[in-house]
Amino acid sequence: MGYSITLSSLHYKSISSGSKGNCSILWDDSDLILIDLGISYRKFRNSVSAKWAEGLRMSLFISHEHSDHCSGVRTFCSRESADVYATRGTGDAMGLPYYAAEREVTIGNFSILPVSVSHDAADPVAFVIRNGSAKVSVVTDLGIVSPTLVSAIRGSDILAVEANHDVEMLKTGPYDAVLKRRILSDVGHLSNEQSADLLSQTSAENSRIVLLHLSENNNTPEVAFNHVESSLVNRGIQYASLECASQETGSSLCELRQ
Numbered sequence: 634m635g636y637s638i639t640l641s642s643l644h645y646k647s648i649s650s651g652s653k654g655n656c657s658i659l660w661d662d663s664d665l666i667l668i669d670l671g672i673s674y675r676k677f678r679n680s681v682s683a684k685w686a687e688g689l690r691m692s693l694f695i696s697h698e699h700s701d702h703c704s705g706v707r708t709f710c711s712r713e714s715a716d717v718y719a720t721r722g723t724g725d726a727m728g729l730p731y732y733a734a735e736r737e738v739t740i741g742n743f744s745i746l747p748v749s750v751s752h753d754a755a756d757p758v759a760f761v762i763r764n765g766s767a768k769v770s771v772v773t774d775l776g777i778v779s780p781t782l783v784s785a786i787r788g789s790d791i792l793a794v795e796a797n798h799d800v801e802m803l804k805t806g807p808y809d810a811v812l813k814r815r816i817l818s819d820v821g822h823l824s825n826e827q828s829a830d831l832l833s834q835t836s837a838e839n840s841r842i843v844l845l846h847l848s849e850n851n852n853t854p855e856v857a858f859n860h861v862e863s864s865l866v867n868r869g870i871q872y873a874s875l876e877c878a879s880q881e882t883g884s885s886l887c888e889l890r891q
């Protein structure tokens with residue numbers, strides 16, 4: 634796949650999203666920012682060809698050490714020159730070389746702000762990425778939402794937010810009781826309902842919403858989409874567009890002209 638680059642534009646795409654692997658990319662005319670790399674090097678290169686990325690500086694930000702977010706980092710770093718950024722807790726848990734990113738990091742025209750989230754990992758974060766006037770938030774793997782997170786992501790041009798499960802599907806589904814409790818806990822994952830609540834507090838008329846990390850067993854794209862759409866419409870919340878990212882093909886390509 635190739636992407637056209639328009640000067641002064643910011644682009645976002647989820648390459649893959651779900652419990653089998655996560656990776657989102659953002660780029661402008663000089664930098665390629667990766668958020669998580671829980672996919673194989675081959676899958677990454679099938680989406681982002683070396684030819685297309687030639688001349689772009691690559692930087693990799695890891696949200697937390699669970700394998701669906703970082704399993705591809707070691708191979709990636711052995712084949713590419715890219716800096717890895719993570720909180721100290723995440724970086725130490727990964728056991729790979731990294732730059733500590735406890736606060737906002739500036740790379741070219743990008744600034745990347747880590748925001749702590751509640752999840753059963755060492756020091757998990759969401760990311761708020763700014764480039765010029767554009768603001769993109771990538772928020773997955775959290776059990777509850779903090780006021781700090783709400784204010785950090787409010788009004789984003791792209792709200793890429795977890796909608797992991799439908800609570801009834803999870804409760805009546807195939808997972809064992811321990812796993813169900815973990816997913817439903819404060820350090821688990823956001824349900825469609827929690828995701829809709831978060832989006833209703835943070836969406837604006839410019840916001841393109843991308844639902845991430847949908848469970849294959851406890852959710853469907855239709856259920857997640859319909860739940861979030863009806864919640865937002867019923868509350869009179871404005872947004873520009875709404876879609877679900879998939880494990881196989883991620884999201885559509887979003888371009889923000891500056």
Ligand SMILES: [Zn+2]
Pocket residue numbers: 651652655699701702773774846
């Ligand atoms: Zn995950």
Ligand SMILES: [Zn+2]
Pocket residue numbers: 697699752754774
């Ligand atoms: Zn996780």
